Amino acid sequence: MTGTFTWRMLATVLGGESLVIFFGALLARGMPGGDGVSSSADRWFVPMGVLAAVTLVTAGLVRRRWGAVLGLVLQVLVLASALVVPHMALVGAVFGGLYLVCLYKGREVDASMAARSADAGDATTRG
Numbered sequence: 001m002t003g004t005f006t007w008r009m010l011a012t013v014l015g016g017e018s019l020v021i022f023f024g025a026l027l028a029r030g031m032p033g034g035d036g037v038s039s040s041a042d043r044w045f046v047p048m049g050v051l052a053a054v055t056l057v058t059a060g061l062v063r064r065r066w067g068a069v070l071g072l073v074l075q076v077l078v079l080a081s082a083l084v085v086p087h088m089a090l091v092g093a094v095f096g097g098l099y100l101v102c103l104y105k106g107r108e109v110d111a112s113m114a115a116r117s118a119d120a121g122d123a124t125t126r127g
Helices: 004-030 038-042 045-061 065-083 088-126
Strands: none
Touching: 004 045, 004 065, 004 088, 045 065, 065 088
């Protein structure tokens, strides 16, 4: 289970990322298909829209350990979406980096807060 500070940071990253993924889905929809027919471009809107929705739902699930792991899997999927919309590589790199930093630093902050809380508890029992 992730700590309070960690899951709040991860949820914030995933929530923002879901908006950017949705904008990427709109971009994919507006791109001309290989044959010039818009229906071939529309086929990428739905999977990327689903990816945006799943990312938003995962923001609420990162309290659980498997939710944090699912967030990592989604970072890989965002990078894979660069095959459709090349600009998503930058989005995947930025948000993937943010996710990893928040995961690492969030755990440090949670450990520090737990130690401080334990020290405060010891001080009240001594005093």
